[in-house]
Amino acid sequence: MPTDTSFVLRYFDLIGRAEGARLLLTAGKANWTEEHPEWPAEKDKQPFKRLPVLVEKNGDDEWIICESPAIERYLARKFGFFPTDIKQAAEQEQMAEQQYDVVKAFFDKIMIPQEKLAKIGDGFDVLLDRMIEQHTKILEKNSHGYLFGDSLSYADISCYAFYKLFILYMPVYQQDIASVFTSKITPQISAFISFIESNPLLVSYVSKSESVAAAFWK
Numbered sequence: 001m002p003t004d005t006s007f008v009l010r011y012f013d014l015i016g017r018a019e020g021a022r023l024l025l026t027a028g029k030a031n032w033t034e035e036h037p038e039w040p041a042e043k044d045k046q047p048f049k050r051l052p053v054l055v056e057k058n059g060d061d062e063w064i065i066c067e068s069p070a071i072e073r074y075l076a077r078k079f080g081f082f083p084t085d086i087k088q089a090a091e092q093e094q095m096a097e098q099q100y101d102v103v104k105a106f107f108d109k110i111m112i113p114q115e116k117l118a119k120i121g122d123g124f125d126v127l128l129d130r131m132i133e134q135h136t137k138i139l140e141k142n143s144h145g146y147l148f149g150d151s152l153s154y155a156d157i158s159c160y161a162f163y164k165l166f167i168l169y170m171p172v173y174q175q176d177i178a179s180v181f182t183s184k185i186t187p188q189i190s191a192f193i194s195f196i197e198s199n200p201l202l203v204s205y206v207s208k209s210e211s212v213a214a215a216f217w218k
């Protein structure tokens with residue numbers, strides 16, 4: 001990473017949709033800062049009028065990208081956390097997409113009337129159980145502690161950010177959601193969370209923010 005490249009991540013001062021980007025910037029040892037725009041005063045200044053927004057600065061050049069999955073995948077590629085093999089990359093993306101679906105289903109569940117939800121298809125509880133089963137199976141197959149391969153990847157970061165979101169942030173929307181998660185999480189997933197939090201690239205960031213593993217033992 002050239003030292004004259006720096007990043008500004010604009011988001012609200014909460015976990016939300018920015019955690020994957022924060023973790024990737026940290027793991028990539030990027031020179032980065034975070035801005036918390038005044039809202040809605042600064043809404044119209046954002047390209048898509050929403051956050052997160054990533055600004056990459058290089059000398060006088062400024063490049064801006066929006067949409068959290070695009071931001072995460074850009075950073076993962078830039079810092080070498082994204083597989084170069086396109087099939088392995090697709091497997092990591094499919095996992096991340098399943099996670100986004102669980103997040104969407106959670107908001108559907110708390111916001112859409114129950115009778116309309118039934119018509120949409122599998123809901124939050126079904127998708128969450130399926131996701132947990134999927135994460136557990138993938139972890140069981142790999143003896144290195146990571147989801148794929150023997151080093152930290154985009155999948156690890158997006159999966160860890162997914163559990164962090166639900167355990168440490170979603171209780172603002174549904175008080176008991178963290179305990180729903182901790183009751184469902186398998187030993188493989190809980191070991192994975194601790195393993196990622198102790199990764200040398202992330203450990204100092206984790207010590208400055210709240211630990212998901214510590215939330216299990218509260």
Ligand SMILES: N[C@@H](CCC(=O)N[C@@H](CS)C(=O)NCC(=O)O)C(=O)O
Binds near residue numbers: 016017040066069
């Ligand atoms: N698909 C977008 C969704 C962005 C989004 O919904 N951002 C919310 C915060 S999580 C926002 O900016 N809300 C304020 C607003 O819409 O005024 C992404 O993943 O980045």
